[in-house]
Each structure stands twice: as structure tokens, then as C-alpha cells.
Amino acid sequence: MMDWDDMRVFLALARMESLGRAGQHLRLDPATVGRRIARLEEGLGRRLFTRSHQGYALTDEGARLLPHAVAAENTMAAAAQEAGAGSTGLSGQIRVGAPDGCANYLLPQVVAAICEENPALDVQIIALPRVFNLSRREADMAIGVSAPQTGRLSVQKICDYRLHLAAASSYLDQHPPITKAEDLRQHRIIGYIPDMIFDSELDYLAELGLDRVALGSNSVAVQFNFIRHAAGLGVVHDFALPSAPGLVRILPQVFSLKRSFYLIRHLDDRRVSRLNRFAETLYRGIRKELARLEGAVDGPLPSDAA
Known part of the structure; x- marks a missing residue:
């Protein structure tokens, strides 16, 4: 046995x-x-x-x-x-998988607040630019940018979020002005490595007809730091912008994307009370924090380019 x-x-x-x-x-x-x-x-x-x-x-x-x-x-x-x-608090270990944009700029403060209220709880965030396999139990639950259509999964839409083109103000000061979409071709583009895009929802640049990525990474955090260090321009989550005050949104009236986050769980786990309680707390925390961060850049902002 x-x-x-x-x-x-x-x-x-x-x-x-x-x-x-x-x-x-x-x-x-x-x-x-x-x-x-x-x-x-x-x-x-x-x-x-x-x-x-x-x-x-x-x-x-x-x-x-x-x-x-x-x-x-x-x-x-x-x-x-x-x-x-x-004690009414949560305890034990819970592992959450998430795309690295969400994992870097949204989940840390949400999870920190949950753990502050539940000191016996341990939470692990796995930030990977790919789809998580909950059937193999890589995580207890995952956040995705699209709703899976197969598998024994429970899928709950959390909320929508927005993305815009952005660049460092220092980059814009040293390069040709951008007043229309065609002007973007004169600039260094930062984005995903094309053949490593794991979900069609992340193919941001296709909508602008930009097929050359001069500086690419499979990590949103790396792309964000390229942009923050004035290496070029790229698509940025609005909820990440408050962490880098030197960034400026570009053509916000012309180019704006809306995507969604989904909370994905294995169907069998719906019978586990502690995971249900954590999932509900996580759901509410993400919605609240995302609204706060996006509200800080709701615009048009005076600093938005064009």
C-alpha cells in the first residue's frame, strides 16, 4: 500500500x-x-x-x-x-499558472493581499508563456487569455483588459513623430517572437500589419523592459503602465486592443472547498486590482502621443 x-x-x-x-x-x-x-x-x-x-x-x-x-x-x-x-483562513499550498504579463504586473499584489489575510497559506505563481496542462497537474488553477474548448475543465471569465502601443518618452524625443499608423514602419518594433506565439490572442501586431519584429522575446516582461529602456515601441498592457511612468501610449485613438482573462480549473477540483474559496478570492482580487490600474491610465492622457 x-x-x-x-x-x-x-x-x-x-x-x-x-x-x-x-x-x-x-x-x-x-x-x-x-x-x-x-x-x-x-x-x-x-x-x-x-x-x-x-x-x-x-x-x-x-x-x-x-x-x-x-x-x-x-x-x-x-x-x-x-x-x-x-481559524477561518486558508492554509496549505496552492499553485497558480499564468502568462507572464499577468504574473509580473497583476498577480503579485493580488496574491500578496490574499496571503496577508491568510498567513498559513503558501501560494506559488508559475509564470510561463504557454498554456498550462491542468490534467497533468502542473498547477492547481491557471489564468489564460482564451477559453479552452477541450478537456475536463471549469472555465470562468474574470474580466476584460486593454492594451495599447507604447514607447519611452525619451525614445519618441529622438525619433520621427508618429501621427498615423503608417508612421510606425519608420520605428523599431518590439514584440513576441512570431513562431513562439502560443495563443492567437497574443498576435497583437497582426492587426497593424507589422510583420517585422526587430526586438523579440517570448516574455512580456522582457518586451516591457525593452520598451522601458527606449529600445523601440510595442504593445503594452494598460495595467502594466503605472509601473513605468516614463512610458507613453501611442495613437490610443487609432489602435486599442481588448482581451480577456479566464480562470481555468480542473473540473474535479470544484469539489475541493479550499480551492473554491481561493479561486473566488483570486477572481475578486484580480477584477479589483485591474480596475484600479487601468483607471490610473484611463484616458486620453495628456502624455498620450497623438
Whole structure:
């Protein structure tokens, strides 16, 4: 019979696909993680992982075990929550996946406020420019920029958000003026690496017919810092603008994008009270913070170009 410690080691390796990262998460030596997995596989009489130079991947047998391990994890978390029923706060660990724009400029202050109210709660934010696989339990819940159409998922729209072209005022002072969309072709464009756009909702520049990205990154944070350091112009989330007062929106009356955030969860987790409570608090926090940040740049602003 497997015990909870076995499940913890199995889940960590399934999620992180690396002995080193799993060991760091569990505070175990990587070699110990490897021995524990080998012992678990021997006890079950089946291979749970395939090993390669890229890391550890679940076998079919491992994938079948995964939902049972997650169910055990949820049961243990619920038991811990029940044991602390004298306190109404959330506790335990919750992992949230998000695109890095949201993860860098929106989630930190929202999650910090939640944890301030729930001191026994640990929250991990995974900022990756890709879609999260909740079926493999890479995260307890994820924020996406489009609603998935397949899988056993629960999808809730959080809110809309806006994006505009922006540049550093110092960049604009040293380059030709921009009064119409055609003028953009005279400027250095910053954006996503075209073949690394993981969601069509992120193909911002297509609407302007700009097909050359002079400075590209798969990270919104890197793009934002390119723009902040006067390297060129690009599309910026309005909610990120208050963190960089030197940036100026460009042609806000001509070019404006609206996108949406969705809270995505595994359908089975709707039965887990602590995740439901956290999800509701996160939903309300994101809506409130995004309204505050966008309100700070609601315009037209005197500093907007053209």
C-alpha cells in the first residue's frame, strides 16, 4: 500500500519533470527522490516515468496514477484545513499558472493581499508563456487569455483588459513623430517572437500589419523592459503602465486592443472547498486590482502621443 509520502514524491516529479527541481520542492536530495521513485515503481511492479536527457515524463501507467495522487493530495489538504477549523483562513499550498504579463504586473499584489489575510497559506505563481496542462497537474488553477474548448475543465471569465502601443518618452524625443499608423514602419518594433506565439490572442501586431519584429522575446516582461529602456515601441498592457511612468501610449485613438482573462480549473477540483474559496478570492482580487490600474491610465492622457 502506498503512503502519502510516496504520493508527494510522485506528484513532485510528475509536475516538475526533474529530480533536481522535485528535490528542491520537497527539500530532499535529488538522489533520494530518484531512490524513492525507483522503490515506488518496484513496489507497484510498473514503470511510472520514462527517463531521457530532457527529464522525466509520465508513462501511461503513471498518467493513470496521477488523478489518484491528486485526490489524495486534496484529501490531505482538506484534512489539514479541517484540523485548523478554529481559524477561518486558508492554509496549505496552492499553485497558480499564468502568462507572464499577468504574473509580473497583476498577480503579485493580488496574491500578496490574499496571503496577508491568510498567513498559513503558501501560494506559488508559475509564470510561463504557454498554456498550462491542468490534467497533468502542473498547477492547481491557471489564468489564460482564451477559453479552452477541450478537456475536463471549469472555465470562468474574470474580466476584460486593454492594451495599447507604447514607447519611452525619451525614445519618441529622438525619433520621427508618429501621427498615423503608417508612421510606425519608420520605428523599431518590439514584440513576441512570431513562431513562439502560443495563443492567437497574443498576435497583437497582426492587426497593424507589422510583420517585422526587430526586438523579440517570448516574455512580456522582457518586451516591457525593452520598451522601458527606449529600445523601440510595442504593445503594452494598460495595467502594466503605472509601473513605468516614463512610458507613453501611442495613437490610443487609432489602435486599442481588448482581451480577456479566464480562470481555468480542473473540473474535479470544484469539489475541493479550499480551492473554491481561493479561486473566488483570486477572481475578486484580480477584477479589483485591474480596475484600479487601468483607471490610473484611463484616458486620453495628456502624455498620450497623438
